[in-house]
Amino acid sequence: MSHPFVFMDLRTTDRDRSQTFYGELFGWSATDSLFTNAAGPWGGLTQLAPDDERRPQWIPYAPVADLDKAVARAVELGAKAVRPRVDLPQGSVTVIEDPTGATLALWEPNRA
Numbered sequence: 001m002s003h004p005f006v007f008m009d010l011r012t013t014d015r016d017r018s019q020t021f022y023g024e025l026f027g028w029s030a031t032d033s034l035f036t037n038a039a040g041p042w043g044g045l046t047q048l049a050p051d052d053e054r055r056p057q058w059i060p061y062a063p064v065a066d067l068d069k070a071v072a073r074a075v076e077l078g079a080k081a082v083r084p085r086v087d088l089p090q091g092s093v094t095v096i097e098d099p100t101g102a103t104l105a106l107w108e109p110n111r112a
Contacts, residue, residue, distance in 0.1 A: 006107055007061035009044035010035070011054060018045065059095065059105050067092050067108035074098075074106070 012018040019030040029036045035043040048054060064070035071081055074096045082103070083095035091109040098104065 004062065005060040006063045006109075007043060007105075008035075009046060009059045009061070009105070010056075011046045011048055011059065012056045013048050013050075015045060015047040057103065059103050061093065061105040061107040064106050064108050067094060067106055070106050070108075071096065 010018060010022075015032070022028045022035065023030065027037070030045055033045055034041040035045055048056065067085065071085075071094055075081060078099035079096045081094055082097045085092055085094045089110070091107055093105055093107050095103060095105050
C-alpha cells in the first residue's frame with residue numbers, strides 16, 4: 001500500500017463548531033457526516049453523544065493488505081482491538097489502540 005492514510009474521521013462534541021473551524025482553516029466543506037474538498041469526500045465527521053466517554057479526536061485509517069493478520073500482529077505487539085471488525089461494501093475496518101493509548105483504524109479495501 002502506497003499511502004500512509006486513506007481516510008480520516010473526526011469524532012467531536014460540537015459538529016457545527018468543527019465544521020466552521022476546519023472550513024475556515026483549510027477551506028473544507030462538510031455535510032452532517034463527511035468532510036469534502038475539490039477532490040470529493042475524504043473524511044468522516046461524527047458527533048459524540050453527551051454521555052459518550054470517548055474524547056474528541058481524529059482517527060486516521062491506515063490501509064492493510066490483510067485486516068485479520070494486521071490486527072493479530074498489532075495485538076502481539078501490545079495493542080488492543082477496541083472496535084470489532086466491520087465489513088462494508090468498500091472494505092473492512094477495525095480500530096486498535098496502541099500500547100500508549102493512541103487510536104488507529106486499520107482498513108482493508110475490497111479486492112475488486
